[in-house]
Amino acid sequence: xxxxxxxxxxxxxxxxxxxxxxxxxxxxxxxxxxxxxxxxxxxxxxxxxxxxxxxxxxxxxxxxxxxxxxxxxxxxxxxxxxxxxxxxxxxxxxxxxxxxxxxxxxxxxxxxxxxxxxxxxxxxxxxxxxxxxxxxxxxxxxxxxxxxxxxxxxxxxxxxxxxxxxxxxxxxxxxxxxxxxxxxxxxxxxxxxxxxxxxxxxxxxxxxxxxxxxxxxxxxxxxxxxxxxxxxxxxxxxxxxxxxxxxxxxxxxxxxxxxxxxxxxxxxxxxxxxxxxxxxxxxxxxxxxxxxxxxxxxxxxxxxxxxxxxxxxxxxxxxxxxxxxxxxxxxxxxxxxxxxxxxxxxxxxxxxxxxxxxxxxxxxxxxxxxxxxxxxxxxxxxxxxxxxxxxxxxxxxxxxxxxxxxxxxxxxxxxxxxxxxxxxxxxxxxxxxxxxxxxxxxxxxxxxxxxxxxxxxxxxxxxxxxxxxxxxxxxxxxxxxxxxxxxxxxxxxxxxxxxxxxxxxxxxxxxxxxxxxxxxxxxxxxxxxxxxxxxxxxxxxxxxxxxxxxxxxxxxxxxxxxxxxxxxxxxxxxxxxxxxxxxxxxxxxxxxxxxxxxxxxxxxxxxxxxxxxxxxxxxxxxxxxxxxxxxxxxxxxxxxxxxxxxxxxxxxxxxxxxxxxxxxxxxxxxxxxxxxxxxxxxxxxxxxxxxxxxxxxxxxxx
Amino acid sequence: xxxxxxxxxxxxxxxxxxxxxxxxxxxxxxxxxxxxxxxxxxxxxxxxxxxxxxxxxxxxxxxxxxxxxxxxxxxxxxxxxxxxxxxxxxxxxxxxxxxxxxxxxxxxxxxxxxxxxxxxx
Numbered sequence: 001x002x003x004x005x006x007x008x009x010x011x012x013x014x015x016x017x018x019x020x021x022x023x024x025x026x027x028x029x030x031x032x033x034x035x036x037x038x039x040x041x042x043x044x045x046x047x048x049x050x051x052x053x054x055x056x057x058x059x060x061x062x063x064x065x066x067x068x069x070x071x072x073x074x075x076x077x078x079x080x081x082x083x084x085x086x087x088x089x090x091x092x093x094x095x096x097x098x099x100x101x102x103x104x105x106x107x108x109x110x111x112x113x114x115x116x117x118x119x120x121x122x123x124x125x126x127x128x129x130x131x132x133x134x135x136x137x138x139x140x141x142x143x144x145x146x147x148x149x150x151x152x153x154x155x156x157x158x159x160x161x162x163x164x165x166x167x168x169x170x171x172x173x174x175x176x177x178x179x180x181x182x183x184x185x186x187x188x189x190x191x192x193x194x195x196x197x198x199x200x201x202x203x204x205x206x207x208x209x210x211x212x213x214x215x216x217x218x219x220x221x222x223x224x225x226x227x228x229x230x231x232x233x234x235x236x237x238x239x240x241x242x243x244x245x246x247x248x249x250x251x252x253x254x255x256x257x258x259x260x261x262x263x264x265x266x267x268x269x270x271x272x273x274x275x276x277x278x279x280x281x282x283x284x285x286x287x288x289x290x291x292x293x294x295x296x297x298x299x300x301x302x303x304x305x306x307x308x309x310x311x312x313x314x315x316x317x318x319x320x321x322x323x324x325x326x327x328x329x330x331x332x333x334x335x336x337x338x339x340x341x342x343x344x345x346x347x348x349x350x351x352x353x354x355x356x357x358x359x360x361x362x363x364x365x366x367x368x369x370x371x372x373x374x375x376x377x378x379x380x381x382x383x384x385x386x387x388x389x390x391x392x393x394x395x396x397x398x399x400x401x402x403x404x405x406x407x408x409x410x411x412x413x414x415x416x417x418x419x420x421x422x423x424x425x426x427x428x429x430x431x432x433x434x435x436x437x438x439x440x441x442x443x444x445x446x447x448x449x450x451x452x453x454x455x456x457x458x459x460x461x462x463x464x465x466x467x468x469x470x471x472x473x474x475x476x477x478x479x480x481x482x483x484x485x486x487x488x489x490x491x492x493x494x495x496x497x498x499x500x501x502x503x504x505x506x507x508x509x510x511x512x513x514x515x516x517x518x519x520x521x522x523x524x525x526x527x528x529x530x531x532x533x534x535x536x537x538x539x540x541x542x543x544x545x546x547x548x549x550x551x552x553x554x555x556x557x558x559x560x561x562x563x564x565x566x567x568x569x570x571x572x573x574x575x576x577x578x579x580x581x582x583x584x585x586x587x588x589x590x591x592x593x594x595x596x597x598x599x600x601x602x603x604x605x606x607x608x609x610x611x612x613x614x615x616x617x618x619x620x621x622x623x624x625x626x627x628x629x630x631x632x633x634x635x636x637x638x639x640x641x642x643x644x645x646x647x648x649x650x651x652x653x654x655x656x657x658x659x660x661x662x663x664x665x666x667x668x669x670x671x672x673x674x675x676x677x678x679x680x681x682x683x684x685x686x687x688x689x690x691x692x693x694x695x696x697x698x699x700x701x702x
Numbered sequence: 703x704x705x706x707x708x709x710x711x712x713x714x715x716x717x718x719x720x721x722x723x724x725x726x727x728x729x730x731x732x733x734x735x736x737x738x739x740x741x742x743x744x745x746x747x748x749x750x751x752x753x754x755x756x757x758x759x760x761x762x763x764x765x766x767x768x769x770x771x772x773x774x775x776x777x778x779x780x781x782x783x784x785x786x787x788x789x790x791x792x793x794x795x796x797x798x799x800x801x802x803x804x805x806x807x808x809x810x811x812x813x814x815x816x817x818x819x820x821x822x823x
Contacts, residue, residue, distance in 0.1 A: 476727075479760075500763065544767050544768045545761075545768045546764060547763070547767065547796070549760075567797070586800070587797055588797030588798075588801060589797055592767060592798075601797065601800045
């Protein structure tokens with residue numbers, strides 16, 4: 001919308017300018033030499049309007065483009081040169097034409113009118129642009145509102161130009177001179193304020209120094225070439241004396257402005273470098289602080305850090321010495337090979353006692369013995385610690401090939417920069433960690449899913465045997481496994497196992513263990529034999545670090561017996577007559593030993609079951625459940641709870657146990673799977689006592 | 703979790719490894735490193751002192767399984783000593799006393815090496 005509007009404005013202004021120019025042309029065409037005052041004034045007004053409309057059009061146009069002081073200066077230079085050539089070549093080329101009309105002033109000469117009009121219009125356009133460029137340069141980078149000074153000057157330029165109308169009358173000539181002098185004073189005043197010089201870089205300043213002297217000379221030459229006898233003067237006097245005055249003032253303005261510009265630039269050159277560097281530091285730091293939030297890939301980040309470090313410290317090469325297993329390795333090398341970088345890192349390390357530094361340090365390489373081994377000559381290096389959690393995890397190195405030592409400013413810049421770099425690196429690490437963590441969580445989800453599918457979906461139902469099982473997975477899957485085998489109508493097998501290790505690897509071993517027990521339980525009755533066979537099978541797949549603790553039991557429902565063998569697992573508890581008995585036949589964990597020693601040490605226990613016997617299978621997730629003081633739940637408390645609740649049914653007992661464990665370990669995360677299986681043999685419901693009590697109440701009532 | 707650390711001391715030809723803190727799946731690699739270093743140096747006669755160890759998980763136990771064969775193949779051993787009751791209970795349940803020599807004190811374990819050396823002579 002805005003853009004459209006400004007386009008429209010430009011078009012309108014351009015049309016206005018064209019209109020003014022055409023009217024001027026026809027006026028000139030029909031009234032070629034105006035001797036009377038009225039036509040003279042009309043002529044001057046028309047020229048003024050044309051110039052003004054052209055300047056207004058250009059102003060809009062120039063604002064749409066980005067204003068670059070150097071290109072403005074260039075434009076002024078080109079147009080001044082154009083005017084210069086016009087003035088020089090007007091003498092030989094147009095001289096004769098001009099003198100011919102002068103000799104016969106009243107004769108109408110079409111060619112002369114046309115040529116002089118075009119000539120004047122081109123000069124008019126150029127001067128208008130030059131004036132506008134002065135205006136732009138004047139307002140460039142001005143912090144305060146200084147338009148009053150410039151506007152006053154504009155008013156006096158106009159007054160001075162139009163005062164040429166009075167020159168026919170010699171008595172009034174002083175008015176023209178007065179305006180002219182005031183205008184020149186204002187021009188000088190306004191030329192002194194050149195504030196944009198400081199903001200251009202050193203290289204541009206050098207170009208500007210060169211340009212300004214040439215342009216200043218051109219302006220002076222134009223001024224000199226504009227003498228009364230020159231053809232240019234002749235043509236423009238005819239065209240418009242006021243415009244000639246305007247041209248003169250502009251040439252003076254240019255000469256003064258560019259002379260002052262030349263000296264200003266000259267004085268700015270020595271400080272240009274410092275100014276440039278400060279500006280670069282600021283922009284580098286800005287760039288980098290943005291980077292911190294954006295770059296998360298460690299390698300990319302290291303590259304960028306090294307690159308900016310070079311710029312910040314005006315160094316020729318940079319790299320990061322990163323601690324990898326306590327060895328400093330160079331990464332992100334910029335303009336330096338890793339061999340050189342390693343040599344210099346080692347030198348810094350040897351010189352500064354393992355470079356335990358708190359801030360940026362500098363080192364001259366004068367005494368560096370292996371200097372000749374470097375593929376390129378370096379004279380100075382700097383190194384700054386990159387700290388994570390107050391520990392230097394690496395060092396940011398920069399190196400200079402020239403003979404200029406690092407100074408305090410470099411130190412400040414590198415100190416600040418290395419702090420930023422440390423934060424950025426830490427961020428990228430945290431980001432990476434969170435990705436790894438997420439992946440791990442996904443993996444654990446999968447492991448828990450596997451585990452859930454491996455465990456029995458529901459408990460078998462027997463007349464004489466009441467079964468309850470609880471399984472609570474830990475966040476990191478612990479590898480607990482239990483299973484029931486309804487072998488035939490008389491035999492019921494059960495197993496509980498705990499795979500060493502955690503996570504997905506434990507889940508896979510668990511799946512394998514399930515397969516082994518499922519197939520073995522179908523063919524072998526003896527728990528001992530099953531465990532011996534399971535150990536043999538596991539030898540093929542278990543690595544040396546892994547093992548499985550397991551307990552396998554077989555209940556003969558008909559003969560009311562229990563056989564049990566234990567391979568490294570927690571004891572099986574038998575609660576009978578209010579006494580908790582640890583059934584702990586000897587046996588080594590599966591996968592710990594593959595010799596006959598395993599079978600030799602494995603015992604099988606056989607007991608006759610009695611009414612109300614409670615058999616408790618569990619994993620160490622229960623006894624090792626921890627409270628916030630990291631104390632164990634312990635087997636003592638476990639047995640106590642079992643004994644207190646032993647006359648309840650299996651579900652009630654296990655609920656009670658889990659309730660107590662949860663209470664105990666609240667506020668402390670669960671580290672291992674919890675598995676609890678309770679088998680209750682022939683429970684006699686003690687409803688008698690309750691009835692007796694009810695009876696007594698009834699008796700009391702009657 | 704609480705931290706875990708190991709330190710090693712040479713007593714004659716025997717290397718004694720001291721364990722401290724919590725040995726579980728997360729800290730087990732530290733102990734693996736210690737054993738690997740001993741194997742690299744050709745020190746196969748080791749005693750592990752459990753006096754300062756508060757807890758050991760199944761992954762921690764796995765470390766001993768990983769190195770016992772290597773040690774025994776090279777005329778060495780991993781002898782365990784100075785366990786508190788809780789840690790011993792974990793070893794005991796898994797049947798480690800049937801596989802490893804476990805001693806009350808570090809000196810007993812070291813002496814065992816010296817005795818067997820004397821016997822060889």
